[in-house]
Amino acid sequence: MSALGRWPRRIWYFLNRRRLERELDQEMASHRAMMAAPHQFGSTIRLREQSADVWGWTWMDDLCHDLRYGARLLVKDRRFTLAAVAALALGLAATTTAFTFVNGAVLRDLPLASPDRWSGFEPSMRAVASSACPTRTSATGARRLARSRRWWSRSSSRST
């Protein structure tokens, strides 16, 4: 029997397992009642667990138990919870920041139409930028610069 064919039955068992476990209890009770020496019947709880193991949902029960246990502990010890949450938050923030930076600066291309054509731009960026700046060369730019200088000297002399 393929594992695939078992899955529908496995899911069916999971959906009905409260009822099926009850039925198994009843079944074992009637088995025990029929025995000449009922005390020889093993532990019903252990048997039920072993039978439930067959259906492969024990991990789900264990997970639920662990989650409940964890939640109870977190509620009980608030300071620990706070410390754990803070440590997690800091850790997440640090890694996210580091990744964002590396991603933007190293991994991704420049946000331009054809970034490969800009490859020679970077080493002499300052020189190119200053020579290409229109405020230094154009007449209006020069005037604006002079005005702002005047404003700057006036306001600084006023403040002294």
Added chain:
Amino acid sequence: MPREAGLPPGTLTVLILRLLDAQPLHGYAIAQRIHLLSHEELSVEEGSLYPALQKLLLNGWVKAIWTTSESGREVREYRLTPGGRKQLEAALAEYRRTSQAIDLVLDNA
């Protein structure tokens, strides 16, 4: 001395399937019949029987139905499904082949 440890792995499944091929039975009756038919040489503990039955249910080889026994007790009876019958045939063929091979070695060594 009744024993169960002597059963090779997987044998219990074949025994149960073979019993259910003859007639539908409940858990206690399966254990009883294995005990009687083996001249009290084999005894199946509940600890092996119920997990084995669950495995048969999981594989779709048997179906469990609640009925009333002759003694008027509510019992859960197991019946072989067509898939179970096919599995029984395959398992029996496999068992006979292996057992013959073992016999050949034991007899001719």
